[in-house]
Amino acid sequence: GENVEQHPSTLSVQEGDSAVIKCTYSDSASNYFPWYKQELGKRPQLIIDIRSNVGEKKDQRIAVTLNKTAKHFSLHITETQPEDSAVYFCAASGGGADGLTFGKGTHLIIQP
Amino acid sequence: EAGVVQSPRYKIIEKKQPVAFWCNPISGHNTLYWYLQNLGQGPELLIRYENEEAVDDSQLPKDRFSAERLKGVDSTLKIQPAELGDSAVYLCASSPPGGPTYTGELFFGEGSRLTVL
Numbered sequence: 001g002e003n004v005e006q007h008p009s010t011l012s013v014q015e016g017d018s019a020v021i022k023c024t025y026s027d028s029a030s031n032y033f034p035w036y037k038q039e040l041g042k043r044p045q046l047i048i049d050i051r052s053n054v055g056e057k058k059d060q061r062i063a064v065t066l067n068k069t070a071k072h073f074s075l076h077i078t079e080t081q082p083e084d085s086a087v088y089f090c091a092a093s094g095g096g097a098d099g100l101t102f103g104k105g106t107h108l109i110i111q112p
Numbered sequence: 113e114a115g116v117v118q119s120p121r122y123k124i125i126e127k128k129q130p131v132a133f134w135c136n137p138i139s140g141h142n143t144l145y146w147y148l149q150n151l152g153q154g155p156e157l158l159i160r161y162e163n164e165e166a167v168d169d170s171q172l173p174k175d176r177f178s179a180e181r182l183k184g185v186d187s188t189l190k191i192q193p194a195e196l197g198d199s200a201v202y203l204c205a206s207s208p209p210g211g212p213t214y215t216g217e218l219f220f221g222e223g224s225r226l227t228v229l
Contacts, residue, residue: 006154032216043116043203043220044155089154093216099145099168100218102154 002027004092006103014111019080021106023090024072030092033066033073034100039086047088048075077108085110114138116221118204124227130192133224137185137206144181145218146189147203155203161187191226199228 003026013019025033034049050057050064050073057064061080066073077084087107091100117136125131137144142163147155158177160168163184172179176195181187191198205218 004154034216034218043222045220046217049216091154099157099160100155102156104154105152 002030002092002094002101004090004101004103006090006106008106009104010107010109012109012111013080015080015082017080019075019077019084019108021075021088021090021108022072023074023092023103024070025092025101026071027092027094028071029094032093033064034091035062035064035075036089036091036102037086038089038105044089080108080110082110082112084108116204116206116219118202118221118224120224121222122225122227124229125194126229127196128193130190131194131226132188132190133202133204133226135187135189135204135221137187137204138208138219141206141208141219142184143207143209144187145205145207146179146187147205147220149201149203149223151200158189158202194226194228196228199226201225 006023031052035047036044037047038044048059048062048064050066061078063076087105089105090103093100119134144161146158148158149155157171159172159179161181164181177191179189201223203223204221207218
């Protein structure tokens with residue numbers, strides 16, 4: 001089955017700086033790569049996703065890049081703000097309704 | 113539109129007791145998932161339903177866990193008997209039928225936090 005590795009487990013950045021979280025996956029058949037944000041005690045919520053036919057996708061301050069050859073994808077957050085503090089999970093799936101395999105999460109801390 | 117609804121939000125039981133969690137997915141979502149989330153970890157799939165059929169239960173510990181989705185809508189996840197290591201958050205999620213507009217997004221409930229003493 002799919003295996004998703006996520007790094008770092010904790011990331012602390014100064015407010016206004018950029019943050020980058022990286023993930024690798026094992027199954028070359030995976031073609032859908034979402035990122036979820038989970039605030040303390042809340043449900044995971046989708047913030048951005050990318051499919052394997054696209055190399056990069058951007059939505060305001062967040063962007064995701066995908067390297068299919070290397071089987072890795074990354075989340076980039078620019079101009080970080082206090083409300084960006086949360087746990088971020090990457091995930092991968094073979095598409096359809098297969099279900100997602102999640103990474104272990106990155107605790108992003110925005111320092112004032 | 114209501115999101116995925118789960119109950120109870122919190123449950124504290126003693127080991128060896130049974131416990132059940134209930135999930136009502138978003139209307140029209142035929143795929144339902146139960147995930148287990150341990151503290152500081154990512155969600156791990158326990159079981160996936162397509163309508164009333166369990167199409168992937170390979171990660172469900174069947175000696176003590178069971179699940180059902182009798183009418184293809186609501187679902188119940190049961191643990192009997194509970195063990196100390198079962199303390200975790202049990203997340204339910206749903207997704208709509210596939211098709212041209214299907215994005216792959218999973219919609220999660222708030223979760224049921226279980227503490228086994």
